[in-house]
């Protein structure tokens with residue numbers, strides 16, 4: 001039983017990261033996407049966030065927050081989160097009623113170059129929703145996650161997809177009703193068994209800090225000469241990938257997922273200013289993945305985030321051969337031979353409360 005009351009308590013959520021198969025790249029207004037995206041939620045790459053709250057005697061002024069990362073005060077994160085919470089205040093006045101202490105930690109190493117904003121804002125948004133339910137009224141489960149997803153989106157777009165397990169869609173999809181720009185939702189259609197148990201080996205080419213921050217990256221699409229055709233392509237890719245996931249069409253999946261990754265980097269390379277985020281090892285790994293697929297007839301696929309690391313996606317049926325391939329041929333191209341053995345997961349979990 002939880003000892004949390006509306007006066008004081010502690011709420012902990014663990015949220016995984018996610019890997020986009022159709023990429024979100026370009027936003028407008030208040031964190032709204034220019035095109036739909038579709039992702040797979042991971043299992044091992046997690047953020048755990050604990051929110052301790054205590055009702056204030058005199059709730060005046062804005063949000064009262066202290067933030068620690070792995071137990072240590074972190075002012076950069078604290079300022080970003082304080083700004084985020086203060087922006088939420090008009091719609092969520094209960095936030096000013098408490099002293100808030102937030103501590104966060106990741107299961108993946110700080111220097112692994114993994115985007116942590118997705119898992120971080122997902123975990124935080126879920127904590128805020130749990131607090132809202134204690135201090136205001138409760139919503140049904142679907143409503144709880146939908147609102148958590150919307151809150152996560154306002155912190156970081158890709159975070160809104162992390163509040164669910166499995167495959168997730170964020171953004172209006174032409175001719176497929178039921179999806180929204182405001183929040184993500186679990187994929188509504190069937191997933192063929194070929195795609196139900198899937199792995200993602202994250203090959204760390206470099207753990208360096210990102211060369212281009214995501215907001216700056218998205219803004220490159222505002223004046224990009226290919227923007228409109230890209231947004232149309234993402235619409236088509238989302239619909240086609242939904243179909244491929246339902247039909248168990250691995251070939252089409254590979255075609256779309258790899259094209260999405262290369263398109264993302266091609267968009268960055270053809271932006272002003274231009275960014276080249278792939279390293280020579282990134283290209284070597286891609287070559288080896290394609291060669292392995294051709295030679296062994298094993299349906300492995302790669303994708304990339306806005307950085308040099310490679311995600312190698314493969315079905316559970318090919319686990320042994322693929323892990324051997326990674327160990328013998330790919331780890332030598334990874335920084336410190338480091339890779340993360342991740343897989344599709346079931347989504348966030350509340351630890352107490």
Ligand code: DP6
Pocket residue numbers: 019020022023024025027031037115117155156157158159214215218264305306
């Ligand atoms: C390339 O979600 O990090 O990973 O909304 O500015 O926080 P903000 O952007 P962010 O962008 C992610 C971009 C991407 C593709 C994706 O995850 O869809």
